[in-house]
Amino acid sequence: MKKLIIASTSTIHGSGYLEYLLPTLTTFFVDVKTILFIPYARPGGISYNEYTKIAEKAFAKINIGVTGIHQFENPREAIQKAEAIFTGGGNTFELVNKLYKNDIISALKQALETGTPYLGTSAGSNICGVNMKNTNDMPIVYPPSFTTLGIIPFNINAHFLDPIQGSKHMGETRETRIKEFHVFNEVAVLGLREGSWLEVFGDNISLKGKHTARLFQQNLEAIELEKGSLKWEAGK
16 A cells, blocks of 8 residues: 655755654654665755765654665665655756666656655655656756656646745746646646645545645646545546
């Protein structure tokens, strides 16, 4: 049975790395001693070791060890043997590129579908969707494919932002960009605001955290989904 936490971000304003999620993670990873960390998104271009140390410091607060996937000679085997997996945020293009280049995207999908507990934040959440086309990141590399894990039946737009009232900025809103996506793509998109996350247990997907989420579907008006179980009829 799938067991996932898909979070918009690792860090909210005024809080430390993963701090707002730690009470949830304590329960979610209750029987886990060590988490396999995938640092491929490397935010700000930091090294895998630097990124892994950030994750180590956060999980030490709930007595869970962290080992970076880059520390293993065989990353596929590391995924297959992992007690739990965490993929951090950063650049989704580089994350997906490395998952394909290291030939582990299928192994990761299989692990999650068969019940390995998973935490994703930002880019690590984007890859849970059908494809990565709703990332906000710059295309700094060209991955072999935009197809991602498809663990949930829609795409994630992490760090979703509503228009700022009174702003004089004339650039496209996030909603406008998603409408552009839906000219050419049918996949639904969930705008996940900061401080909110999805909990997935089997086929049940629930919205948690402070905010509603905004659901976009092709040729339909966007709707707000309240906290709790996410249930909607496609096309309505």
